[in-house]
Amino acid sequence: MNAQVVPGSSSRADAQRDRILCAALKCFIEHGFHAASMASIADTAQMSAGLMYRYFENKNAIVLGIIERQLEEKRTIIRQLHSSNDIAAGLLTTFERWCAADPGVMNPALFLEMSAEATRNPPLAAALRSFDAGMRMELQAWLGRDRELGGMGLAPECAVTRALSLQCFIDGLVLRSVRDPKVDRAQLRAAVHEQIGRLTR
Numbered sequence: 271m272n273a274q275v276v277p278g279s280s281s282r283a284d285a286q287r288d289r290i291l292c293a294a295l296k297c298f299i300e301h302g303f304h305a306a307s308m309a310s311i312a313d314t315a316q317m318s319a320g321l322m323y324r325y326f327e328n329k330n331a332i333v334l335g336i337i338e339r340q341l342e343e344k345r346t347i348i349r350q351l352h353s354s355n356d357i358a359a360g361l362l363t364t365f366e367r368w369c370a371a372d373p374g375v376m377n378p379a380l381f382l383e384m385s386a387e388a389t390r391n392p393p394l395a396a397a398l399r400s401f402d403a404g405m406r407m408e409l410q411a412w413l414g415r416d417r418e419l420g421g422m423g424l425a426p427e428c429a430v431t432r433a434l435s436l437q438c439f440i441d442g443l444v445l446r447s448v449r450d451p452k453v454d455r456a457q458l459r460a461a462v463h464e465q466i467g468r469l470t471r
Contacts, residue, residue, distance in 0.1 A: 283325070286317075286321075286325055287325050287326075287335065288339075289315050289317070290311065290315050290317075290322055290325055290326060290332065290335075291332065291335050291336055291339060292315075292373075293311050293312075293314035293315035294306070294311045294314075294315075294329075294332045294333075294336065295336060295373070295377070295380075296314055296373070297310050297311050297314050298377075298380050298383075299371070299373075299377045299379075299380055302383065303333075303380065303383050303384060303387055304387075306329075307329075308322065308323075308328070308329055311329075311332065330391070330393055330394065333384065333394060333397075334393065334394070334397045336376075337384075337397045337398065337400075337401050338397075340376050340401070341400075341401050341404050341405065344404075344405055344408070345404065345405075345408050347360065348405075348408040348409060348412055349408065349412070351412050351420065352420040354422065354466050354467060354470040354471075357466055357470075358462050358463050358466040358467075361440065361443060361462055361466070362458070362459060362462055364443075365443055365446075365447055365458070368444065368447035368448075368451075369447050369451040378444045378445075378447045378448050379448050381444060382444070382445070382448060384398070385398065402437065405437060406433050406434060406437055407433075409432075409433040409436055409437060410429045410430055410433035411429075413428075413429040413432050413433055413436075413470065414426055414429035422470045422471075424470075432469045432470070435469055436466075436469050439465055439466075439469070443462075
């Protein structure tokens with residue numbers, strides 16, 4: 271990622287980077303990816319632009335930082351899964367957080383905007399491909415892990431295709447939260463459990 275080395279303790283540097291990333295997310299959600307400037311991000315983070323540039327050289331680097339942080343969070347969640355009910359419940363909870371614009375999760379409209387921007391931005395496209403590949407590998411590892419170890423016990427070749435199918439299903443839920451946030455919750459719950467059940471057995 272294109273972040274510059276900052277003198278001082280790593281814990282302080284990490285805290286400053288996180289502060290900038292949180293501010294950037296807020297600006298991107300409120301104003302859109304293109305309208306949010308480095309100056310507005312610095313204002314939201316309550317720091318000087320000069321200090322912010324010590325951590326991120328441009329807006330692209332900030333976006334890559336956001337993607338990197340999201341990937342690590344998703345990896346942690348997947349590694350904690352122990353059953354198909356875990357992921358179904360997790361997806362339903364996350365769907366509600368997407369619809370409520372919960373700042374603790376990636377804003378789905380922003381994610382779609384970033385995906386569109388990636389068609390014109392090679393570094394962003396590469397970062398999103400890396401994110402997808404990382405997520406798929408974690409899902410594949412979980413699906414193929416023995417049930418006694420908290421996995422689904424699928425054969426390796428089956429785990430590969432099911433991981434991709436599961437990823438496509440999750441992407442569809444992201445889009446659904448934007449297009450149809452008032453979707454019937456009973457139908458959604460039944461659909462999620464049905465699809466997850468099919469993909470994990």
